[in-house]
Amino acid sequence: MHHFELISNILCPFTQRAAIQLAEKGLQARRTYIDLADKPAWFIQLSPLGKVPVLRVGGTAVFETAVICEYIEEAAIGQAPMWPAQPLDRARHRAWAEFASTVIADVFGFYMAPDEAAFERKRAELAGRFARLESQLAGAGPYFDGERFGLVDAAFAPIFRLLETFDLLADFRLLQGLPATAAYRLQLAARPSVHAAVVPDYGQVFLRYLAGRGSYMARLAAAAVESTSVEA
Ligand SMILES: N[C@@H](CCC(=O)N[C@@H](CS)C(=O)NCC(=O)O)C(=O)O
Structure with missing residues:
Protein backbone atom coordinates (compact mmCIF):
# COMPACT_ATOMS: atom_id res chain seq x y z
CA MET A 1 0.00 0.00 0.00
CA ALA A 76 -2.39 1.93 -9.19
CA ILE A 77 -2.02 -1.62 -10.41
CA GLY A 78 -5.32 -3.37 -10.95
CA GLN A 79 -7.29 -0.13 -11.21
CA ALA A 80 -9.06 0.88 -14.42
CA PRO A 81 -6.64 2.97 -16.52
CA MET A 82 -7.64 6.58 -17.16
CA TRP A 83 -5.92 6.82 -20.55
CA PRO A 84 -7.29 4.95 -23.61
CA ALA A 85 -5.70 1.63 -24.60
CA GLN A 86 -4.69 2.53 -28.17
CA PRO A 87 -1.44 4.52 -28.54
CA LEU A 88 -2.87 7.13 -30.89
CA ASP A 89 -5.98 7.67 -28.76
CA ARG A 90 -3.74 7.89 -25.73
CA ALA A 91 -1.55 10.47 -27.47
CA ARG A 92 -4.61 12.52 -28.41
CA HIS A 93 -5.86 12.51 -24.82
CA ARG A 94 -2.43 13.44 -23.49
CA ALA A 95 -2.13 16.25 -26.01
CA TRP A 96 -5.49 17.68 -24.94
CA ALA A 97 -4.54 17.35 -21.27
CA GLU A 98 -1.49 19.49 -22.15
CA PHE A 99 -3.85 21.88 -23.90
CA ALA A 100 -5.79 22.10 -20.60
CA SER A 101 -2.55 23.08 -18.81
CA THR A 102 -2.07 25.91 -21.31
CA VAL A 103 -5.65 27.02 -20.77
CA ILE A 104 -4.96 27.24 -17.02
CA ALA A 105 -2.15 29.68 -17.82
CA ASP A 106 -4.54 31.60 -20.11
CA VAL A 107 -7.10 31.82 -17.31
CA PHE A 108 -4.39 33.26 -15.08
CA GLY A 109 -3.59 35.87 -17.76
CA PHE A 110 -7.30 36.66 -18.01
CA TYR A 111 -7.90 37.39 -14.35
CA MET A 112 -4.54 39.15 -13.93
CA ALA A 113 -5.02 41.52 -16.92
CA PRO A 114 -4.33 45.00 -15.53
CA ASP A 115 -6.84 47.05 -17.50
CA GLU A 116 -9.98 46.71 -19.60
CA ALA A 117 -8.19 46.58 -22.98
CA ALA A 118 -5.81 43.81 -21.88
CA PHE A 119 -8.70 42.03 -20.20
CA GLU A 120 -10.72 42.03 -23.44
CA ARG A 121 -7.72 40.67 -25.37
CA LYS A 122 -7.25 37.86 -22.86
CA ARG A 123 -10.98 37.17 -22.79
CA ALA A 124 -11.09 36.74 -26.55
CA GLU A 125 -8.00 34.50 -26.45
CA LEU A 126 -9.57 32.30 -23.80
CA ALA A 127 -12.89 32.09 -25.66
CA GLY A 128 -10.84 30.99 -28.69
CA ARG A 129 -9.31 28.16 -26.67
CA PHE A 130 -12.75 26.92 -25.68
CA ALA A 131 -13.83 27.10 -29.33
CA ARG A 132 -10.94 24.75 -30.17
CA LEU A 133 -12.07 22.40 -27.42
CA GLU A 134 -15.61 22.50 -28.84
CA SER A 135 -14.29 21.05 -32.10
CA GLN A 136 -13.09 17.98 -30.15
CA LEU A 137 -16.37 17.39 -28.35
CA ALA A 138 -18.51 16.55 -31.35
CA GLY A 139 -19.29 13.03 -30.06
CA ALA A 140 -22.18 11.94 -27.87
CA GLY A 141 -20.39 12.68 -24.57
CA PRO A 142 -20.92 13.00 -21.75
CA TYR A 143 -17.13 13.16 -21.45
CA PHE A 144 -14.26 14.15 -23.75
CA ASP A 145 -14.29 10.78 -25.46
CA GLY A 146 -17.69 9.31 -24.69
CA GLU A 147 -18.91 7.36 -21.70
CA ARG A 148 -15.64 6.85 -19.93
CA PHE A 149 -14.26 9.48 -17.58
CA GLY A 150 -10.50 9.80 -18.10
CA LEU A 151 -7.47 11.88 -17.16
CA VAL A 152 -8.17 14.37 -19.91
CA ASP A 153 -11.51 15.07 -18.19
CA ALA A 154 -9.70 15.44 -14.86
CA ALA A 155 -7.51 18.06 -16.58
CA PHE A 156 -10.43 20.15 -17.87
CA ALA A 157 -12.72 19.95 -14.83
CA PRO A 158 -10.73 22.40 -12.64
CA ILE A 159 -10.83 25.03 -15.40
CA PHE A 160 -14.61 24.97 -15.49
CA ARG A 161 -14.68 25.28 -11.71
CA LEU A 162 -12.89 28.64 -12.05
CA LEU A 163 -15.55 29.74 -14.53
CA GLU A 164 -18.19 29.26 -11.81
CA THR A 165 -16.63 32.09 -9.83
CA PHE A 166 -16.22 34.30 -12.94
CA ASP A 167 -19.94 33.77 -13.60
CA LEU A 168 -20.72 35.45 -10.28
CA LEU A 169 -19.13 38.65 -11.60
CA ALA A 170 -20.48 39.04 -15.14
CA ASP A 171 -21.23 37.14 -18.34
CA PHE A 172 -17.81 37.08 -20.01
CA ARG A 173 -19.18 35.05 -22.96
CA LEU A 174 -16.39 32.48 -22.68
CA LEU A 175 -18.62 29.59 -23.81
CA GLN A 176 -21.02 31.57 -25.96
CA GLY A 177 -22.12 29.56 -29.01
CA LEU A 178 -20.30 26.46 -27.69
CA PRO A 179 -23.09 24.06 -26.69
CA ALA A 180 -20.94 20.92 -26.47
CA THR A 181 -18.44 22.64 -24.17
CA ALA A 182 -21.24 24.08 -22.03
CA ALA A 183 -22.78 20.59 -21.67
CA TYR A 184 -19.35 19.05 -20.99
CA ARG A 185 -18.77 21.57 -18.23
CA LEU A 186 -21.99 20.52 -16.47
CA GLN A 187 -21.19 16.82 -16.76
CA LEU A 188 -17.76 17.35 -15.22
CA ALA A 189 -19.16 19.45 -12.36
CA ALA A 190 -21.57 16.62 -11.50
CA ARG A 191 -18.83 14.03 -11.14
CA PRO A 192 -18.30 13.15 -7.42
CA SER A 193 -14.48 13.02 -7.74
CA VAL A 194 -14.50 16.53 -9.24
CA HIS A 195 -16.79 17.82 -6.54
CA ALA A 196 -14.60 16.36 -3.77
CA ALA A 197 -11.28 17.63 -5.17
CA VAL A 198 -11.43 20.99 -3.39
CA VAL A 199 -12.44 22.54 -0.07
CA PRO A 200 -16.22 23.07 0.23
CA ASP A 201 -16.02 26.89 0.06
CA TYR A 202 -13.62 26.93 -2.91
CA GLY A 203 -15.72 29.45 -4.89
CA GLN A 204 -15.69 32.00 -2.08
CA VAL A 205 -11.97 31.46 -1.37
CA PHE A 206 -11.22 32.04 -5.06
CA LEU A 207 -13.43 35.13 -5.13
CA ARG A 208 -11.56 36.65 -2.17
CA TYR A 209 -8.23 35.73 -3.79
CA LEU A 210 -9.33 37.42 -7.02
CA ALA A 211 -10.36 40.55 -5.15
CA GLY A 212 -6.78 40.97 -3.93
CA ARG A 213 -5.02 40.65 -7.32
CA GLY A 214 -4.94 44.34 -8.22
CA SER A 215 -6.14 43.48 -11.74
CA TYR A 216 -9.15 44.56 -13.80
CA MET A 217 -11.10 41.51 -12.62
CA ALA A 218 -10.01 42.16 -9.03
CA ARG A 219 -12.13 45.30 -9.05
CA LEU A 220 -15.21 43.32 -10.11
CA ALA A 221 -14.43 40.65 -7.51
CA ALA A 222 -13.92 43.22 -4.75
CA ALA A 223 -17.37 44.67 -5.49
CA ALA A 224 -18.86 41.16 -5.32
CA VAL A 225 -17.11 40.41 -2.00
CA GLU A 226 -18.37 43.74 -0.67
CA SER A 227 -21.97 43.02 -1.67
CA THR A 228 -21.78 39.48 -0.20
CA SER A 229 -20.61 40.83 3.16
CA VAL A 230 -23.30 43.54 3.11
CA GLU A 231 -25.98 40.87 2.44
CA ALA A 232 -24.61 38.54 5.16
N1 LIG B 1 3.94 22.88 -14.72
C1 LIG B 1 3.50 22.84 -13.33
C2 LIG B 1 2.71 24.08 -13.03
C3 LIG B 1 2.27 24.13 -11.59
C4 LIG B 1 1.98 25.55 -11.14
O1 LIG B 1 2.17 26.53 -11.88
N2 LIG B 1 1.53 25.68 -9.89
C5 LIG B 1 1.32 26.99 -9.32
C6 LIG B 1 0.07 27.00 -8.45
S1 LIG B 1 -1.38 26.57 -9.33
C7 LIG B 1 2.52 27.31 -8.42
O2 LIG B 1 2.91 26.49 -7.63
N3 LIG B 1 3.09 28.50 -8.57
C8 LIG B 1 4.27 28.85 -7.83
C9 LIG B 1 4.17 30.15 -7.12
O3 LIG B 1 3.11 30.76 -7.15
O4 LIG B 1 5.16 30.54 -6.54
C10 LIG B 1 2.66 21.59 -13.11
O5 LIG B 1 1.96 21.17 -14.03
O6 LIG B 1 2.70 21.03 -12.00
Whole structure:
Protein backbone atom coordinates (compact mmCIF):
# COMPACT_ATOMS: atom_id res chain seq x y z
CA MET A 1 0.00 0.00 0.00
CA HIS A 2 1.32 3.43 -0.95
CA HIS A 3 1.18 6.36 1.41
CA PHE A 4 0.51 9.45 -0.62
CA GLU A 5 0.73 13.04 0.55
CA LEU A 6 -0.54 15.60 -1.95
CA ILE A 7 0.93 19.02 -1.22
CA SER A 8 -0.60 22.16 -2.70
CA ASN A 9 -2.22 25.48 -1.94
CA ILE A 10 -6.01 25.58 -1.58
CA LEU A 11 -6.78 26.91 -5.05
CA CYS A 12 -4.35 25.19 -7.45
CA PRO A 13 -6.18 23.81 -10.52
CA PHE A 14 -3.23 21.58 -11.46
CA THR A 15 -3.39 19.80 -8.11
CA GLN A 16 -7.07 19.05 -8.64
CA ARG A 17 -6.19 16.86 -11.62
CA ALA A 18 -4.23 14.50 -9.35
CA ALA A 19 -6.84 14.73 -6.57
CA ILE A 20 -9.58 13.74 -9.03
CA GLN A 21 -7.49 10.86 -10.34
CA LEU A 22 -6.76 9.58 -6.80
CA ALA A 23 -10.48 9.72 -5.96
CA GLU A 24 -11.45 7.95 -9.20
CA LYS A 25 -9.08 5.15 -8.28
CA GLY A 26 -10.25 4.99 -4.67
CA LEU A 27 -6.77 5.88 -3.39
CA GLN A 28 -6.36 7.82 -0.16
CA ALA A 29 -3.95 10.73 0.02
CA ARG A 30 -3.22 13.07 2.88
CA ARG A 31 -3.74 16.66 1.70
CA THR A 32 -1.29 19.26 2.98
CA TYR A 33 -2.01 22.89 2.16
CA ILE A 34 0.66 25.57 2.06
CA ASP A 35 0.58 29.30 1.44
CA LEU A 36 2.37 30.07 -1.85
CA ALA A 37 2.86 33.66 -0.70
CA ASP A 38 4.79 32.39 2.31
CA LYS A 39 6.30 29.05 1.36
CA PRO A 40 7.50 27.02 4.33
CA ALA A 41 11.22 26.15 4.37
CA TRP A 42 10.48 22.40 4.22
CA PHE A 43 8.50 22.97 1.00
CA ILE A 44 11.25 25.03 -0.64
CA GLN A 45 13.61 22.21 0.23
CA LEU A 46 11.22 19.60 -1.19
CA SER A 47 10.00 21.25 -4.40
CA PRO A 48 12.79 21.90 -6.92
CA LEU A 49 10.70 24.44 -8.89
CA GLY A 50 8.95 25.87 -5.84
CA LYS A 51 5.62 24.87 -7.36
CA VAL A 52 2.65 22.78 -6.33
CA PRO A 53 1.51 20.10 -6.65
CA VAL A 54 4.07 17.79 -5.11
CA LEU A 55 3.17 14.19 -4.39
CA ARG A 56 5.24 12.82 -1.55
CA VAL A 57 5.52 9.04 -1.59
CA GLY A 58 7.66 7.86 1.29
CA GLY A 59 10.91 9.79 0.96
CA THR A 60 10.39 10.72 -2.71
CA ALA A 61 8.94 14.01 -3.92
CA VAL A 62 7.26 13.66 -7.31
CA PHE A 63 6.62 17.02 -8.99
CA GLU A 64 4.97 18.32 -12.21
CA THR A 65 1.30 17.41 -12.54
CA ALA A 66 1.64 15.32 -15.70
CA VAL A 67 4.41 13.26 -14.10
CA ILE A 68 2.45 12.82 -10.86
CA CYS A 69 -0.55 11.59 -12.83
CA GLU A 70 1.57 9.16 -14.87
CA TYR A 71 3.05 7.83 -11.64
CA ILE A 72 -0.41 7.30 -10.12
CA GLU A 73 -1.51 5.49 -13.30
CA GLU A 74 1.48 3.17 -13.09
CA ALA A 75 1.33 2.66 -9.33
CA ALA A 76 -2.39 1.93 -9.19
CA ILE A 77 -2.02 -1.62 -10.41
CA GLY A 78 -5.32 -3.37 -10.95
CA GLN A 79 -7.29 -0.13 -11.21
CA ALA A 80 -9.06 0.88 -14.42
CA PRO A 81 -6.64 2.97 -16.52
CA MET A 82 -7.64 6.58 -17.16
CA TRP A 83 -5.92 6.82 -20.55
CA PRO A 84 -7.29 4.95 -23.61
CA ALA A 85 -5.70 1.63 -24.60
CA GLN A 86 -4.69 2.53 -28.17
CA PRO A 87 -1.44 4.52 -28.54
CA LEU A 88 -2.87 7.13 -30.89
CA ASP A 89 -5.98 7.67 -28.76
CA ARG A 90 -3.74 7.89 -25.73
CA ALA A 91 -1.55 10.47 -27.47
CA ARG A 92 -4.61 12.52 -28.41
CA HIS A 93 -5.86 12.51 -24.82
CA ARG A 94 -2.43 13.44 -23.49
CA ALA A 95 -2.13 16.25 -26.01
CA TRP A 96 -5.49 17.68 -24.94
CA ALA A 97 -4.54 17.35 -21.27
CA GLU A 98 -1.49 19.49 -22.15
CA PHE A 99 -3.85 21.88 -23.90
CA ALA A 100 -5.79 22.10 -20.60
CA SER A 101 -2.55 23.08 -18.81
CA THR A 102 -2.07 25.91 -21.31
CA VAL A 103 -5.65 27.02 -20.77
CA ILE A 104 -4.96 27.24 -17.02
CA ALA A 105 -2.15 29.68 -17.82
CA ASP A 106 -4.54 31.60 -20.11
CA VAL A 107 -7.10 31.82 -17.31
CA PHE A 108 -4.39 33.26 -15.08
CA GLY A 109 -3.59 35.87 -17.76
CA PHE A 110 -7.30 36.66 -18.01
CA TYR A 111 -7.90 37.39 -14.35
CA MET A 112 -4.54 39.15 -13.93
CA ALA A 113 -5.02 41.52 -16.92
CA PRO A 114 -4.33 45.00 -15.53
CA ASP A 115 -6.84 47.05 -17.50
CA GLU A 116 -9.98 46.71 -19.60
CA ALA A 117 -8.19 46.58 -22.98
CA ALA A 118 -5.81 43.81 -21.88
CA PHE A 119 -8.70 42.03 -20.20
CA GLU A 120 -10.72 42.03 -23.44
CA ARG A 121 -7.72 40.67 -25.37
CA LYS A 122 -7.25 37.86 -22.86
CA ARG A 123 -10.98 37.17 -22.79
CA ALA A 124 -11.09 36.74 -26.55
CA GLU A 125 -8.00 34.50 -26.45
CA LEU A 126 -9.57 32.30 -23.80
CA ALA A 127 -12.89 32.09 -25.66
CA GLY A 128 -10.84 30.99 -28.69
CA ARG A 129 -9.31 28.16 -26.67
CA PHE A 130 -12.75 26.92 -25.68
CA ALA A 131 -13.83 27.10 -29.33
CA ARG A 132 -10.94 24.75 -30.17
CA LEU A 133 -12.07 22.40 -27.42
CA GLU A 134 -15.61 22.50 -28.84
CA SER A 135 -14.29 21.05 -32.10
CA GLN A 136 -13.09 17.98 -30.15
CA LEU A 137 -16.37 17.39 -28.35
CA ALA A 138 -18.51 16.55 -31.35
CA GLY A 139 -19.29 13.03 -30.06
CA ALA A 140 -22.18 11.94 -27.87
CA GLY A 141 -20.39 12.68 -24.57
CA PRO A 142 -20.92 13.00 -21.75
CA TYR A 143 -17.13 13.16 -21.45
CA PHE A 144 -14.26 14.15 -23.75
CA ASP A 145 -14.29 10.78 -25.46
CA GLY A 146 -17.69 9.31 -24.69
CA GLU A 147 -18.91 7.36 -21.70
CA ARG A 148 -15.64 6.85 -19.93
CA PHE A 149 -14.26 9.48 -17.58
CA GLY A 150 -10.50 9.80 -18.10
CA LEU A 151 -7.47 11.88 -17.16
CA VAL A 152 -8.17 14.37 -19.91
CA ASP A 153 -11.51 15.07 -18.19
CA ALA A 154 -9.70 15.44 -14.86
CA ALA A 155 -7.51 18.06 -16.58
CA PHE A 156 -10.43 20.15 -17.87
CA ALA A 157 -12.72 19.95 -14.83
CA PRO A 158 -10.73 22.40 -12.64
CA ILE A 159 -10.83 25.03 -15.40
CA PHE A 160 -14.61 24.97 -15.49
CA ARG A 161 -14.68 25.28 -11.71
CA LEU A 162 -12.89 28.64 -12.05
CA LEU A 163 -15.55 29.74 -14.53
CA GLU A 164 -18.19 29.26 -11.81
CA THR A 165 -16.63 32.09 -9.83
CA PHE A 166 -16.22 34.30 -12.94
CA ASP A 167 -19.94 33.77 -13.60
CA LEU A 168 -20.72 35.45 -10.28
CA LEU A 169 -19.13 38.65 -11.60
CA ALA A 170 -20.48 39.04 -15.14
CA ASP A 171 -21.23 37.14 -18.34
CA PHE A 172 -17.81 37.08 -20.01
CA ARG A 173 -19.18 35.05 -22.96
CA LEU A 174 -16.39 32.48 -22.68
CA LEU A 175 -18.62 29.59 -23.81
CA GLN A 176 -21.02 31.57 -25.96
CA GLY A 177 -22.12 29.56 -29.01
CA LEU A 178 -20.30 26.46 -27.69
CA PRO A 179 -23.09 24.06 -26.69
CA ALA A 180 -20.94 20.92 -26.47
CA THR A 181 -18.44 22.64 -24.17
CA ALA A 182 -21.24 24.08 -22.03
CA ALA A 183 -22.78 20.59 -21.67
CA TYR A 184 -19.35 19.05 -20.99
CA ARG A 185 -18.77 21.57 -18.23
CA LEU A 186 -21.99 20.52 -16.47
CA GLN A 187 -21.19 16.82 -16.76
CA LEU A 188 -17.76 17.35 -15.22
CA ALA A 189 -19.16 19.45 -12.36
CA ALA A 190 -21.57 16.62 -11.50
CA ARG A 191 -18.83 14.03 -11.14
CA PRO A 192 -18.30 13.15 -7.42
CA SER A 193 -14.48 13.02 -7.74
CA VAL A 194 -14.50 16.53 -9.24
CA HIS A 195 -16.79 17.82 -6.54
CA ALA A 196 -14.60 16.36 -3.77
CA ALA A 197 -11.28 17.63 -5.17
CA VAL A 198 -11.43 20.99 -3.39
CA VAL A 199 -12.44 22.54 -0.07
CA PRO A 200 -16.22 23.07 0.23
CA ASP A 201 -16.02 26.89 0.06
CA TYR A 202 -13.62 26.93 -2.91
CA GLY A 203 -15.72 29.45 -4.89
CA GLN A 204 -15.69 32.00 -2.08
CA VAL A 205 -11.97 31.46 -1.37
CA PHE A 206 -11.22 32.04 -5.06
CA LEU A 207 -13.43 35.13 -5.13
CA ARG A 208 -11.56 36.65 -2.17
CA TYR A 209 -8.23 35.73 -3.79
CA LEU A 210 -9.33 37.42 -7.02
CA ALA A 211 -10.36 40.55 -5.15
CA GLY A 212 -6.78 40.97 -3.93
CA ARG A 213 -5.02 40.65 -7.32
CA GLY A 214 -4.94 44.34 -8.22
CA SER A 215 -6.14 43.48 -11.74
CA TYR A 216 -9.15 44.56 -13.80
CA MET A 217 -11.10 41.51 -12.62
CA ALA A 218 -10.01 42.16 -9.03
CA ARG A 219 -12.13 45.30 -9.05
CA LEU A 220 -15.21 43.32 -10.11
CA ALA A 221 -14.43 40.65 -7.51
CA ALA A 222 -13.92 43.22 -4.75
CA ALA A 223 -17.37 44.67 -5.49
CA ALA A 224 -18.86 41.16 -5.32
CA VAL A 225 -17.11 40.41 -2.00
CA GLU A 226 -18.37 43.74 -0.67
CA SER A 227 -21.97 43.02 -1.67
CA THR A 228 -21.78 39.48 -0.20
CA SER A 229 -20.61 40.83 3.16
CA VAL A 230 -23.30 43.54 3.11
CA GLU A 231 -25.98 40.87 2.44
CA ALA A 232 -24.61 38.54 5.16
N1 LIG B 1 3.94 22.88 -14.72
C1 LIG B 1 3.50 22.84 -13.33
C2 LIG B 1 2.71 24.08 -13.03
C3 LIG B 1 2.27 24.13 -11.59
C4 LIG B 1 1.98 25.55 -11.14
O1 LIG B 1 2.17 26.53 -11.88
N2 LIG B 1 1.53 25.68 -9.89
C5 LIG B 1 1.32 26.99 -9.32
C6 LIG B 1 0.07 27.00 -8.45
S1 LIG B 1 -1.38 26.57 -9.33
C7 LIG B 1 2.52 27.31 -8.42
O2 LIG B 1 2.91 26.49 -7.63
N3 LIG B 1 3.09 28.50 -8.57
C8 LIG B 1 4.27 28.85 -7.83
C9 LIG B 1 4.17 30.15 -7.12
O3 LIG B 1 3.11 30.76 -7.15
O4 LIG B 1 5.16 30.54 -6.54
C10 LIG B 1 2.66 21.59 -13.11
O5 LIG B 1 1.96 21.17 -14.03
O6 LIG B 1 2.70 21.03 -12.00
